[in-house]
Amino acid sequence: MFFLPFGQMKVRTLPAPPTKITAIQLTIEDREETDKKTTDTLFYSPARKLRWDDFLGKPSPAGASAAVSYTSFSYEGSSNLVHDTLRIKLIMQVFFIKSASWVRDDARENYALMHEQLHFDITRLVVERFKQKLRQTALNRDDYDSVIQYQYLQSFQEMNRMQYAFDRETHHGTDMAAQVHWRDKIVLGLKNKGVMPEELGFDLFGNAGPQ
Numbered sequence: 001m002f003f004l005p006f007g008q009m010k011v012r013t014l015p016a017p018p019t020k021i022t023a024i025q026l027t028i029e030d031r032e033e034t035d036k037k038t039t040d041t042l043f044y045s046p047a048r049k050l051r052w053d054d055f056l057g058k059p060s061p062a063g064a065s066a067a068v069s070y071t072s073f074s075y076e077g078s079s080n081l082v083h084d085t086l087r088i089k090l091i092m093q094v095f096f097i098k099s100a101s102w103v104r105d106d107a108r109e110n111y112a113l114m115h116e117q118l119h120f121d122i123t124r125l126v127v128e129r130f131k132q133k134l135r136q137t138a139l140n141r142d143d144y145d146s147v148i149q150y151q152y153l154q155s156f157q158e159m160n161r162m163q164y165a166f167d168r169e170t171h172h173g174t175d176m177a178a179q180v181h182w183r184d185k186i187v188l189g190l191k192n193k194g195v196m197p198e199e200l201g202f203d204l205f206g207n208a209g210p211q
Contacts (some may be wrong), residue, residue: 021141022084028131031093044094044124046190050117057102065172066107069116070100071123073130073159075152077145086141090148092131094124114183115173121186122162128194130155 032045042054055067073094080087133151170179188197
C-alpha cells in the first residue's frame with residue numbers, strides 16, 4: 001500500500017532570464033544521499049533498498065492495509081546565463097518519508113517489503129519518464145519554467161495512476177503472479193531510462209513483436 005497526498009511539491013521557481021538568449025541547455029541530476037538515520041527523508045538509491053525499520057509511523061487501526069509507504073518526487077531548479085546560452089539545471093528528488101510510512105507488526109515479512117519497495121521503484125520510474133519528456137520538449141526563454149512545471153504535474157498524475165494500477169492489479173500484493181509481472185516490468189523500465197517494455201515492442205520475455 002502507498003500514500004501519495006497531492007501537492008507535495010518542492011519546486012523552486014526559476015529566475016527570469018535576460019533577453020539575449022540564443023540557446024538553452026538543460027542539465028538534469030539526481031539527488032542521492034547516503035543513509036542518514038537522523039533524517040526523516042530517505043532519498044532513492046538503487047543501492048539502498050527499503051527496510052522495515054524505515055517505517056516509523058504509527059499503524060492505522062482502520063482499513064485493511066498492512067503497510068503504507070509515503071513516496072513522492074519533486075525537483076529544484078536554477079538557471080544562469082553563459083554568453084548567449086541559458087543553462088538550466090534541475091535536481092530530481094525521489095523520496096520516502098519515514099514518519100508518514102508504517103507497517104503493522106504482523107506484516108513484517110520479505111514479500112510485503114518487496115511490495116513496498118516496488119511502490120518506491122515506481123516513483124523512480126516515473127521520474128525517469130519525466131526526465132525523458134523534458135529532454136524531448138522544446139524550451140524557450142519566455143515560458144520554460146511553466147513548461148517544466150506543466151510536465152511535472154503531468155508526471156505526478158501519471159505516478160498516481162501507475163501506483164493505483166499496481167495495487168489494483170496485484171490486489172495490494174496478494175496476487176503473487178501479478179506482482180512478479182509488475183516487478184519485471186518495472187525493472188526493465190528502469191534499465192531503459194523510463195521506457196516501458198511495451199513501448200519498445202517487446203514483451204517481458206524479450207520477444208519482439210506487437211503487444
